[in-house]
Amino acid sequence: MPIWRRPKHSGTTGGDKSKKTDGQPPNTLPPSRPSTGKSLENKLDWFQQQFKNCSDVIVRQFDLSSGQSSALIYIRGLINQTTAQDFIIRSLQEEADSLEKPEDIYKFLFEDKGLSVSQNKITEDMNEGLDAILDAGALLLIDGDNRMMTFSISSYPTRSIEEPPNESVIRGPRESFIEDLEINLTLMRRRLKNKGFKTESLIIGTKTKTDIVLTYIDGICKPELVDEMKRRLSYIEIDSVLGSSYIEESIEDNPYSPFPQVQYTERPDVVAAALLEGRLGLFVDGTPMALIVPVTLTMLLQSSEDYFQRFIAATWIRWIRFFFSFISLLLPSLYIAITTFHPEMIPPQFLRTIAAAREIVPFPAFLEAFMMELAFEALREASVRIPKSIGQAVSIIGALIIGTAAVEAGIVSAAMVIIVSLTGIASFIIPHFDLGLSFRLLRFPIMFLAAMFGLYGIACGLILIYIHLNNLASFGVPYLSPVAPLVVSDLKDTVVRAPWYKMHKRPLQTAAVNPTRQKKDSRGWAKDKG
């Protein structure tokens, strides 16, 4: 069961152990509290026992002028050591010089919060102290007092913000998420300067204790959607969450469907736009992608570039994308069906060319297409896995040399090479990688049906996929909406990309709570010209 987090740097939670974050379900059992008393030695013994054989855990012991011993525990490389040295150890030692009694030091430390490191918290719970150390913090212990102080002074190397490697654009912003959760949330905050932007944090993973942050805009997102997401997350009880896909597979409506029901993106602007349409964003620490729900098929066929280009060009490119999505799914099957069952569809001259090319090929069209598609899939997979330095060479060998040799040797026809290449290019046009993967996967059974029944087989395959898509829903939103069921007002950002000044309403399927995007006609100046 996930643990809903208290606000990390509240600064007011010190000493108030019973206080819980408002609205968060108290869904964890109270941790067992090992009793070690006030003795520093006992406490250190306990921590050293816990961190046995952990060479990166540092226990820095130091004495105060009042005679008390003290210790700071942290993990090497996870905290800012300068802050620890200058603002915790030295500051405490200097203050202790001016204070004589131990009680005064306790008061200074725990009641007056005299240390100038603001992100601190007081606890008497050893387990909580342990978690703080593991969560890139430092723990200050002092002899003669039960209380301990945790400091959030994490500082560890992270990747810098770079251009999105998979969702690049020509006109849009060039920032992408990285593996660090806090930086990702900062990127979001910079775009959504709104008090309604909520970030609810929780921990999942009994071993990894991975931070997960649920984001939405209060007042736009349906409260039932937020509740539903929390409900689904509350069922996850897993030892580790090393990537967002661990969460994705647990929360999607139909995990056995080949179609993705959760969108992921590496672009902050895409998440911001989704939140402004009443959808939810989910960030997982360590993953440079955010998850977005609910999602529909048409959303997965949209690219962020659509919203940065001129709307006419964006609409045209969107249509191209729809068309090539079908090509990616159906072209080899159509070739098999037409050449095998319906040659009358092809003009005689063209038919003669195809027949001449196929004359020396010893395999039926289906087998030829199947072999070529399989080879193309292998080539694609190889090009992703092999080192970049030799990737280009493999592509050239695979695509050009083997392809040409296969045609010359009469194993495959030139027409089939063209068909497979076109299909491959078409599959790269689909913006969402997982959706492209679904189409690649479904291409094979449709090819089989085409080989058995021609266009009738393709029609039956498409009907089965269509019914499946009609059955699918992502967090209650039908997967084929706004086409089926029809929501006419939402078509303006589906079939076409309407100009921004015409998009007065948010999508009704997700933002019915607050559908108004803009009240005023932003091109009203054109009417008031005279």
Add this chain to the structure above:
Amino acid sequence: MQKSVSSTQIFSLYNLHIFTTVIAFLLGMLISSSHFSAPVATVIGAFLAVALVYPSYIVASSRPNEFLTEFGGELVGRGPHTIFILIIVLIKLLLSALNLREMSDFLLSIYLIDTPSWSVVLIFGICIAYAVRSGLSTIFRAAQGIFLISAIAFLMIPFLAMMEIEKDALIALASHLHFTDITHGVIYNLGMFGELAFLFLLYPYLKEPKKVMKTYFFTTLSSLIIILSHLIPVLLTFGVDLGSNLVYPDLELIRFIRAGSFIETLDPILILLWLTSIFVKISFLCFTAVICIAQLTGVKDYKSLSLPIVAFVGVLSIAMARSQQELSNFTAKNLSPFVLTAEYVIPAIYMIMYFIRRKKNKSKPAETKSAGS
């Protein structure tokens, strides 16, 4: 009960339901029975059907949140009600099997020669069973999703075939009208358009049950336009004699179309359109039959019945006739009385009994009152 079916979805489904089979399989028979009077007979038959399905609307809208299968017994008595519903179920299964058979015959005779008929029926049956199992809202949504593309494609075909039309024969549509021909055509069309009445078994699914008659009217109007846009060009291109002797006159019309040099003939594309629409129609008919049987037998989850019922329809479609000729004779001569009974007579009996019982219920308190005073 989830009210999930909107008026636009009813409009989409019934449009596909009506115009697809008429255009695909029944144009030849319609021309054969009504000759040049076929367009007029179709118009009269369509609007008469809208008027005659009114009883089914009255009965179902009296209790829009209950299934007729559940409350019908209170109107006509338990025994007759069971018989009536069984008749409707049998007609639905028969219509499903008939459509499936017509489709498989068409494919086997034109495109899939020498393919075993059972394999064609099996693969389509899998699609239907999946749709029926998925439920009514999925079937209606599926219809809504493909309606626009289908309607545009069906409306485009006559324009593409315009070059082949004998425009001089247009006058015959007005000058060659015969009462007997019109009567035959009207009866024929009453059966086709009267399938709207079957919706009265599914009112609890409807979001706006009060708008049903309005939806019926617009559905009839639009499907009538699409049917006429094919019927008239077929009549004017092939004439009465050839038109009535062709098994698939619309297919022959499309074969006249040459879309430039890239695609030689468009007819294989047409089968994709027909298939999707026929699929929606058969799925809807089977679903209605399945839900009625589930309610009659007290089976809580109708899904368990979907596969056996669709399998039955598949077997029936193969076994119902030995040849295409036998099937055509059955459709032309024997089917209409059964279909018209299920579509008009049974709902009319329910309506009459509904009014009688309502009158009785009204007079009862008055009698009690007078006895009390």
